[in-house]
Amino acid sequence: MEKQTIQSEQDxxxxxxxxxxxxxxxxxxxxxxxxxxxxxxxxxxxxxIDVGLHNAETVARWNKELAQKNIKEIIITHYHPxxxxxxxxxQAKTGARxxxxxxxxxxxxxxxxxVFLSNLNKNYESAGIPTGIADDMTKNTAExxxxxxxxxTVDHYLxxxxxxxxxxxxxxxxxxxxxxxxxxxxxxxxxNMLLSTDHILPRITPNISxxxxxxxxxxxxxLHSLEKIRSLDADLVVPSHGKPFYGANDRIDEITKHxxxxxxxxxxxxxxxxxIYEACGKLFRKKLSIHETRFAVxxxxxxxxxxxxxxxxxxxxxxxxxxxxx
Ligand SMILES: [Zn+2]
Numbered sequence: 239m240e241k242q243t244i245q246s247e248q249d250x251x252x253x254x255x256x257x258x259x260x261x262x263x264x265x266x267x268x269x270x271x272x273x274x275x276x277x278x279x280x281x282x283x284x285x286x287i288d289v290g291l292h293n294a295e296t297v298a299r300w301n302k303e304l305a306q307k308n309i310k311e312i313i314i315t316h317y318h319p320x321x322x323x324x325x326x327x328x329q330a331k332t333g334a335r336x337x338x339x340x341x342x343x344x345x346x347x348x349x350x351x352x353v354f355l356s357n358l359n360k361n362y363e364s365a366g367i368p369t370g371i372a373d374d375m376t377k378n379t380a381e382x383x384x385x386x387x388x389x390x391t392v393d394h395y396l397x398x399x400x401x402x403x404x405x406x407x408x409x410x411x412x413x414x415x416x417x418x419x420x421x422x423x424x425x426x427x428x429x430n431m432l433l434s435t436d437h438i439l440p441r442i443t444p445n446i447s448x449x450x451x452x453x454x455x456x457x458x459x460x461l462h463s464l465e466k467i468r469s470l471d472a473d474l475v476v477p478s479h480g481k482p483f484y485g486a487n488d489r490i491d492e493i494t495k496h497x498x499x500x501x502x503x504x505x506x507x508x509x510x511x512x513x514i515y516e517a518c519g520k521l522f523r524k525k526l527s528i529h530e531t532r533f534a535v536x537x538x539x540x541x542x543x544x545x546x547x548x549x550x551x552x553x554x555x556x557x558x559x560x561x562x563x564x
Pocket of ligand 1: 318
C-alpha cells in the first residue's frame with residue numbers, strides 16, 4: 239500500500255477509537271515539539287502507553303486525562319526521556335503496574351548515572367568536540383535527570399513475541415533495536431496495524447545514535463529491525479511523533495534510502511580523515527542547539543561505526559581523538 243498520511247484530526251480520532259485507543263499529544267520543549275502517548279480503554283480500567291517528559295505541563299495534562307479513571311498499567315516503549323520521563327511519577331500517583339523491556343530499564347538507570355555522566359565529557363572530547371561545547375553537552379544531558387525521575391518500579395519485562403492486550407485487540411511485542419537498544423513495537427495481526435513508537439516515523443527519520451554505551455553498532459541493528467517490520471507489510475502505522483499513516487513498507491524504503499545516502503556522504507567527508515565532530519559539521523550544515531548537537535554527533539558516530547564495522551573505513555586514536563579515514 240502506498241504511503242498515505244491521515245490528515246484530519248477527526249479521522250485520526252475515529253480510527254484510533256476503533257481500537258479503543260485515545261491519543262494524548264504532549265508538547266515538548268524541542269524542535270521535535272510533541273510526543274504522542276496513548277490511553278487504551280479496557281473493561282476494568284485503562285492502560286497508558288508512554289508518558290512524556292516529567293515537567294509541570296506533563297503533570298497537569300495527565301492530571302486532567304487520568305481524573306476519575308482506574309489506571310491498571312503503564313507500558314513504556316523505550317527509555318528516552320520524552321517517552322519514559324514521567325513513568326515513575328505517574329506510577330506513584332496511580333499505583334499502576336509498569337511494563338517495559340529489561341534492556342531499556344537498565345539503559346534508563348545507566349544513562350543519567352554519575353559514572354556515565356563523568357565519562358561522557360571525556361568521550362565527547364575524544365569525538366573531537368571543543369572543550370566548551372563538550373561541557374555544555376554534558377550539562378545538557380545532566381539537566382534531564384529531573385525530567386526522568388523518580389524512576390519507576392518495573393513490574394513486568396516485555397519480551398519479544400509476547401502477546402499483550404491493548405484496548406480491544408491483542409498485539410505482539412516486537413523487539414526493534416536501533417533507536418534505542420530495547421525499543422519495542424506492538425503489532426496487531428487481525429487488522430495489520432503497527433504501533434511503531436519511534437521505530438518508524440512518517441516525516442523525520444528516527445535518530446540512530448551511538449552515545450558511548452550499549453549496542454556498539456546501532457545502525458546495523460536498526461536496519462535489521464526495519465527488515466523485520468518489512469516482513470509484516472503493515473497497513474496502518476501509528477507512530478509516537480507525527481500522524482498515523484498507511485503503508486509501512488513504503489516508509490521503510492524511504493528511511494533505508496536516507497541512511498544509504500548518509501553513509502555515502504560520510505565516506506566522501508572522511509576521505510582525508512576527520513574527527514566525529516568534523517564529520518558531523520559537514521553532515522549537518524545548519525546551526526544546531528546544544529541539545530541538537532548531541533543528537534547530531536551521536537548520529538554521525540553511529541554511521542561512522544557502521545562503516546568501520548563494515549570494513550569501509552578505519553579509526554585511529556591520535557592526540558586523544560578518534561580519527562576516521564577511508
Ligand atoms: Zn521519541
